[in-house]
Amino acid sequence: MARVIVDVMLKPEILDPQGQAIARALPRLGFSGVSAVRQGKRFEVELEGPADEAALEEVRKMAETLLANTVIEDYSVRVEG
Template identity: 90%
Template sequence: MARVIVDVMLKPEILDAQGQAIARALPRLGFSGVSAVRQGKRFEVEINGPADETALSDVRKMAETLLANTVIEDYTVTVES
């Protein structure tokens, strides 16, 4: 059993309206010093067996086909330590 994390974020050139809304709300709530916020998705994938290269390759394929829209989103795959 291992846990693999897939983080999916909008590509930098894509407008992130949710992140901008958060960044604009912060000063009203009394928080200063934040220049930008971007919002994305985090997936925790529990795999049977070890997080070896085969398993990570499978998770990358899942990210490409199901978890991320690679036209507008980038993803990263990491093993939770």
């Protein structure tokens, strides 16, 4: 059994109101030194078998069609560890 991580983030050119809200709240809450925050999603996918190239290709297809909206989001797939 292997764990594959899929990170899904808004494309850099897409405005991220959630991240902006966090960045704006930080100084009010006593945190300084942060210039920007972006919020995205992280998926932990547990595979039944090993994380070989075929399995990773399946996870990439899954990210492309199900986990990410590729019009506005980028994704990355990697084996954990």
